[in-house]
Amino acid sequence: MIPASFEYVRADSVDGLLGALTEHGDEAKILAGGMSLIPLMKFRLAVPSVLVDAGRLDDLRYIRDGGDHVAIGALTRHRDLETNDLLGAECGVVRAVAAEVGDNQVRHRGTIGGSVAHGDSASDLPAVLLALDADFVIRGASGERVVAAADFFTGYFETVIAPDELLTEVRVPKSGPAGFSYQKFNRRAQDWAIVGSVAVRVGDSTRVGLVNMGPTPLRARGVEMALAEGASATDAAGAAAEGTEASADINATAEYRGHLARVLTRRALEAMV
Ligand SMILES: Cc1cc2nc3c(=O)[nH]c(=O)nc-3n(C[C@H](O)[C@H](O)[C@H](O)COP(=O)(O)OP(=O)(O)OC[C@H]3O[C@@H](n4cnc5c(N)ncnc54)[C@H](O)[C@@H]3O)c2cc1C
Structure with missing residues (x-):
């Protein structure tokens, strides 16, 4: 099917994206890799009137050593996860499970932030992040908050992220390369x-x-x-x-x-x- 018509806004910065979300409220949806949202729109199960594209926010695409955890930017793609040596050494399970998501095309577009924010219990990575007691960094107009995985997923396709908030980072405690x-x-x-x-x-x-x-x-x-x-x-x-x-x-x-x-x-x- 063809999605209902929508306005397209390309965000060039996190602040710009948050501004667009504040302006359009519940009518707006963030577009990351589009691997879950676009199919829903094609079936008209999601009918946002505004799509705010986060895909060019390259400063949210990283995998960094955070000391006791690995910090992963929300726009980091599954393909980046499955090929990353730091992640392999410090959180091998995340790297291995990222390689189990969909197929190559899906992994080259889909993001860890999208997988988490979508709140689908059939997705692979959320259960891993829950098992590891990961933290999720969420930013809104009024500032930043950090939510533990145990408190993040609230129901069927539901999380604590508000319509005017953006998930910016996933912090995964180090668990090592194996085990x-x-x-x-x-x-x-x-x-x-x-x-x-x-x-x-x-x-x-x-x-x-x-x-x-x-x-x-x-x-x-x-x-x-x-x-x-x-x-x-x-x-x-x-x-x-x-x-x-x-x-x-x-x-x-x-x-x-x-x-x-x-x-x-x-x-x-x-x-x-
Ligand atoms: C054919 C196919 C097979 C797949 N197989 C699997 C599979 O086996 N396992 C699996 O786990 N997944 C699978 N997926 C889904 C895939 O992993 C997606 O990448 C993922 O679910 C969503 O990521 P995305 O970046 O594409 O998000 P999008 O589709 O762009 O967004 C999904 C939702 O999250 C919101 N969102 C996205 N990013 C943010 C953010 N940073 N902050 C706040 N909200 C945000 C969007 O507004 C939207 O509501 C498959 C998809 C396809 C098309």
């Missing part, structure tokens, strides 16, 4: 996960994040607690679907998603190297 596994179950290689499970070792603990097991990305707290108490991978993974709210759709029933969560989590824990 993780991401298990993604889908029917075609480039598709979203029907269910995904990421296991990552952070210090002495193992964190587990779930993709597409509810309205938001989730931590599998039952699994994490069982592991902390010394349970085997098989026994701990049995708790993977506890407290989840998986939906049913054309790809899977809720029960089947629960089964996948247990199986994929066991595999992730066993494959973690």
Whole structure:
């Protein structure tokens, strides 16, 4: 389908973008890579009357050492993540999972900020960032705030970002080059996960994040607690679907998603190297 007509505004600076958002209010939407927004507009599930293009904000496209974390500009593309050596050394799981997003074309356009701000629990990176306790830097006309991943995702395609705010940076605590596994179950290689499970070792603990097991990305707290108490991978993974709210759709029933969560989590824990 063809999207409804809209006004196009190209932002040349963060301040300019925030000004356009303030001016147009709820009518406006930020355009980053367009890999999620444009399809929604074509189906007329999103009908913004103004698109504010952030794509030229190159000063929000970076991967930097922030001391105890890696700082990633919101406009950084998945392709930049999957080829970055600093990220590979300090947060190997983020680099590896970025390579699982869609196909080459999608990864060359899509951004980490778009993946996070879109708030789709079927996206790969949000569950990883949740498992790592990442922080999100959000800027609005009245200043900047930093929101922990645990507080960021509020519902189905919903986050704490207000219509007049811009996500500018993702801060990922360093977890090292190894000690993780991401298990993604889908029917075609480039598709979203029907269910995904990421296991990552952070210090002495193992964190587990779930993709597409509810309205938001989730931590599998039952699994994490069982592991902390010394349970085997098989026994701990049995708790993977506890407290989840998986939906049913054309790809899977809720029960089947629960089964996948247990199986994929066991595999992730066993494959973690
Ligand atoms: C064929 C195909 C396959 C895909 N497969 C996968 C997959 O397997 N796994 C996966 O995780 N994703 C997948 N995607 C989605 C892809 O990862 C997108 O890149 C991502 O979801 C959105 O990023 P974007 O930069 O394109 O954002 P856009 O589409 O431009 O924006 C998405 C939403 O976020 C908002 N937004 C964007 N940036 C910001 C910001 N900095 N601050 C505030 N709001 C912002 C926009 O206003 C919009 O509402 C796929 C997409 C396609 C088309």
